[in-house]
Amino acid sequence: MHAVGIVAAAGSGLRLGADRPKALVPLGGRPLVCWAVDTLRDAGVADVVVTVPASELRAFATVLPADVRIVVGGDTRTASVRAALAALAVVGTADTVLVHDAARPLTPSDVVTRVLAALAAGARAAVPVLPVVDTTVTVDDDGLVTATLERAALRRVQTPQGFALATLLDAYDLLPAGVELTDDAAVVRAAGVPVVTVAGDERAAKVTVAHDLAVAELQLGGSG
Known part of the structure; x- marks a missing residue:
């Protein structure tokens, strides 16, 4: 099995309050994107493609290893993954x-290993997940609670998400133009492909706002 990695790094840093793309914001003195690339490579995924904003090609080339392929991403995650697949x-x-x-x-490399193992065992798509621990409800347009969801069947989905390459290519080919989905597992599920789950990790939390970055810095400081 020859696995390649895509790192989606074309997002802005607006919600993070940053003056640069989120992936270039430093954590422990290194851009977030460098940590993500290392996660894949530490698990044996040597070939990596990173999608970046068109205006920041030089900035990413400066911080990434020379053998990482850099491609211009799109305005959405779906568009960026399409560009990387090409x-x-x-x-x-x-x-x-x-x-x-x-x-x-800060995703541990053993999460990557578990995803790869599921694919090697025959899955066409595999994602890391964690259980939902908070009470989770639905609300209406006025913010009033309409129902409480049963947590036992709910999971939080993380990355990296793994696929047979042909499966993901076919699923994107079938996705109608203009349709935007929140992750790649949703793209393959829309094509009728079953998605298996493996254990995720709390350290794989997503950095979205300034508080998330502060928590990541604390985790990093405590890891030594």
Whole structure:
């Protein structure tokens, strides 16, 4: 099995309050994107493609290893992954692809290993998940609670998400133009492909706002 990795890093840093793309915001003195690339490589995924904003090509090239392929992403996650998949056409021996968020910098490499193991065992799609521990409700347009959901069947989905490369390519080909989904597992599920789950990790939390970054810094400081 030859796995390649995609790191989605074209997002803005607006909600983080940053003056640069989120993936270039430093954590422990290194950009978030560098941590995400290392997560994949530490698990043996050597070929990595990173999607970046068109205006920041030079900035990303400065911080990333020279053998990381950098491609211009789109305005949405779906568009960015499409661009990365097109770039993967040059990696002729690849049969498996992992899609990871640059905004999950502290994801342990053993999460990647579990996803790869599920794919090696025959799954066409696999995602890391965690249980939902808070009471979860639905609300109406006025913010009033309408129902309480049963937590036993709920999971929080993380990355990297893994796929047979042909499966993900076919699923994106089937996705109607203009349709935007929140992650790649949703894309393959829309194509009728079952998605298996593996254990995620609390350290794979997503950095979205300034508080998340502060928590990540604390985790990093405590890891030594």
